Amino acid sequence: RKEVEQDPGPFNVPEGATVAFNCTYSNSASQSFFWYRQDCRKEPKLLMSVYSSGNEDGRFTAQLNRASQYISLLIRDSKLSDSATYLCVVTLMNRDDKIIFGKGTRLHILP
Amino acid sequence: EPEVTQTPSHQVTQMGQEVILRCVPISNHLYFYWYRQILGQKVEFLVSFYNNEISEKSEIFDDQFSVERPDGSNFTLKIRSTKLEDSAMYFCASTNRAGTDTQYFGPGTRLTVL
Numbered sequence: 001r002k003e004v005e006q007d008p009g010p011f012n013v014p015e016g017a018t019v020a021f022n023c024t025y026s027n028s029a030s031q032s033f034f035w036y037r038q039d040c041r042k043e044p045k046l047l048m049s050v051y052s053s054g055n056e057d058g059r060f061t062a063q064l065n066r067a068s069q070y071i072s073l074l075i076r077d078s079k080l081s082d083s084a085t086y087l088c089v090v091t092l093m094n095r096d097d098k099i100i101f102g103k104g105t106r107l108h109i110l111p
Numbered sequence: 112e113p114e115v116t117q118t119p120s121h122q123v124t125q126m127g128q129e130v131i132l133r134c135v136p137i138s139n140h141l142y143f144y145w146y147r148q149i150l151g152q153k154v155e156f157l158v159s160f161y162n163n164e165i166s167e168k169s170e171i172f173d174d175q176f177s178v179e180r181p182d183g184s185n186f187t188l189k190i191r192s193t194k195l196e197d198s199a200m201y202f203c204a205s206t207n208r209a210g211t212d213t214q215y216f217g218p219g220t221r222l223t224v225l
Contacts, residue, residue, distance in 0.1 A: 034213075043202050043216035044154060087154065098167055099144070099214070103153040 003027060003100045006088050010106035013078055021073040021105050023088030033064055034089040035073045038104065044087055047073075075107075083109045113137045115217035117203050123223045124193055132188045132220045134203030143186045144204040144214065145178065147171070154202070160186065193224045 006023045013019050021035075033050035048055065050062040050071050061074040071090075075082055088102035116135045124130050136143050145157040158168040160178055177189045186205075190197055200221050204214040 038154075041200075043219050045216065046213045049213075099156050099159075101146075101154040101156070 004088055004090050004102040006086075006102040007105045009104075010108055012108045012110055014110050015078060015080060017078050019075045019078055019082075019107060021075075021086050021088070021107075023071040023073075023102055025069050025071070025088075025090045025100075027090075027092060028069065029092055030069070030090045032091040033071050035060075035062055035071075036087040036089055036101075037084040038087055039084050044089075044101075047086070078107075078109050080109050080111060083107055115203055115205055115215050117201075117217035117220050119220060120218065121221045121223070123225065126195055126224055127192050130190050130193055130222065132190075132201050132203075132222070134186045134188070134217055135184055136186055136203065136205030137215055138184070140205035140207050140215075142166075142206045142208070143178075143180070144206075145188045146202045146204065146216075147199040148202065148219075149196075149199045157188070190222075193222075195224050198222055198224045 004025050007021060011019060035047040036044040037047045038044045048057050048060060048062050050064045052064050054063045059076045063072045071088055073086060085104040085106045087104045090100050092098040115137055118133045122130055141161060143160040146154050147157055148154045155171060156169050158172045158178055159166045163180060175191045179187050200219045202219045203217040206214045
């Protein structure tokens with residue numbers, strides 16, 4: 001099983017729709033969780049951290065289910081500017097410097 | 112807003128040559144990282160560096176790779192004898208606190224090995 005696995009994508013979604021990304025991780029010692037976005041040929045940029053209680057930032061909602069080792073990201077009212085690759089990122093407990101990226105899910109928002 | 116910078120933006124080299132990729136992390140950050148991303152593939156962790164030493168490295172980071180923080184501001188990645196498969200985007204990142212804090216990424220150096 002891959003350490004961090006994401007939906008393969010790409011997702012082609014009309015503007016205004018709601019999009020959901022899923023991510024699973026294999027190591028139960030995983031400690032911290034993040035969603036990054038990466039535009040084509042650019043560096044990853046933090047979108048949001050993911051907490052057990054779930055967190056929301058405007059149109060974006062992230063959730064963590066430690067029992068199922070599952071992370072999600074929901075984008076509501078999607079905009080053209082949301083088109084990017086969304087990366088699930090996990091760090092391992094007691095090895096704070098081991099950061100593992102998922103392969104990413106490409107999102108295309110269609111006008 | 113402070114940012115991580117990297118030079119050069121694009122490096123072309125012959126197979127077998129040494130390359131040094133340079134990064135200037137955000138000034139008050141303490142933890143530094145190198146990642147690589149082969150075209151079309153995922154971002155892969157190479158190495159982390161704290162308190163002037165390597166704290167973690169991946170299987171990719173073999174004897175051909177080394178890192179250094181020579182002057183308290185620059186953070187460099189050296190590849191001693193480049194191979195074709197080293198062609199990738201190399202990202203530097205820094206953070207104030209490992210694990211839980213945001214990592215800030217530089218814009219990357221595109222390395223092309225011919």
